[in-house]
Amino acid sequence: MTQLPDLLAEALSAGRLEGLHAVVAVRGGQTVLEHYGAGADFSWDAPLGVVDFGPGTLHDLRSVTKSVTVLLYGIALDAGRVPEPAAPLLRQFREYPDLAAEPERARLTVDHALTMSLGLEWREDIPYDSPANAEIAMELAPDRCRYVLERPIVEPPGARWSYCGGATALLGRLIAAGTGQPLAQYARTALFAPLGIHDVEWMAGTDGVASAASGLRLTPRDLARIGELVLANGAWHGRRIVPAGWVRTMLQPRLRTGWGGRYGYHWYLDTVAGRRLVAGMGNGGQRLVVLPDLDLTVAVTAGNYDDPDQWRTPVNLLEHVVLPATE
Incomplete structure (x- = not known):
């Protein structure tokens, strides 16, 4: 070459x-x-x-960043720290029993988040400097995971791929909850340090939570x-x-x-x-x-x-x- x-x-x-x-x-x-x-x-x-x-x-x-987050999910899965892809998604978010009680939402699995096929209303085809963009609206919401999981249902889960940074935010929350470490910290010890990568920034929202969808530098x-x-x-x-x-x-x-x-x-x-x-x-x-x-x-x-x-x-x-x- x-x-x-x-x-x-x-x-x-x-x-x-x-x-x-x-x-x-x-x-x-x-x-x-x-x-x-x-x-x-x-x-x-x-x-x-x-x-x-x-x-x-x-x-x-x-x-x-999304592709790196899913590598972390695989490492955590191998350690038994996060649920299998087939696991019901809302059972992992017990703080939202009202959402889990809805039969259509109860059908969601971790796999649907991994494949961006949640079937929820989500638009990221709007410029990212606009709060009408769903990812920006999620970052501005008081509870980003509730914001994602309570979006209106527009089609059956798994039916179609639809780009959704909110799906990655859910995976980031599962990794942090399962490992007991903030996402960026877990990434440093489980992935970056073993690769010899030491100069890293992982930007976070106003709540201090690293953006699993787009924050990595x-x-x-x-x-x-x-x-x-x-x-x-x-x-x-x-x-x-x-x-x-x-x-x-x-x-x-x-x-x-x-x-x-x-x-x-x-x-x-x-x-x-x-x-x-x-x-x-x-x-x-x-x-x-x-x-x-x-x-x-x-x-x-x-x-x-x-x-x-x-x-x-x-x-x-x-x-x-x-x-x-x-x-």
Whole structure:
């Protein structure tokens, strides 16, 4: 893949990688591409100004955080700290007996949260600076889990994938309750420290609870390590961190997304140029892409927040830079 830097320079010159902040690609354990740019950035809604990105610069992962949260769920499940996917969801939230008493809501399981198929009213197709966006409304609510679980029922659970950051918030609460540790603390001891990741921020709401859906900030190098972990079925340098069985379960295609790809447990499953692709995706063009057939992980950070065409930069990076270099 020696032509990667040349292909990257060509794509940048052609304007195909608008808003790109950084990319790290690792193949077979070796870094084959590492690039840092400069651009305006935000931490959630707080402007950071123009940032010169480098190897040590933390970056919002936005909804790639969801894919990391489900890795934590698998670790906690293996330790017997959280319920099995088939477990009734509202039985885990005994503080809401009124909701559990509704027969339709009582049908919800943890699996429905893992697959984002709760069947509840939830709209995140509204800009994230608006309280009409369900995730923002959840963060503003006095009790975020009640806010999620009491949404109007619009279809049977499990019938359809519907993007829902509230589902991830529920999983975060189950992890924290089951392990007896705040989500960010558990993540440090169970996942990040074993991976050698020490510089981490996990942003929290006004209640101090870490956002399981969008709060994580990592460097691109460390994000790529998480991709390598998935590529190795949960092992890192011979040490088992995530159960291999959970990684297989997590990446099993379950429902079809709104644009035709498949969804597992908080990971997107698709193909690109005939190659199997596993990905975590976040607002602005944040991506963690794993290409198992190529033994390749690509971590991307970008600043195209709320842009309808934000998907173009990571797709162009794959199609015009990374994949041509593997041919």
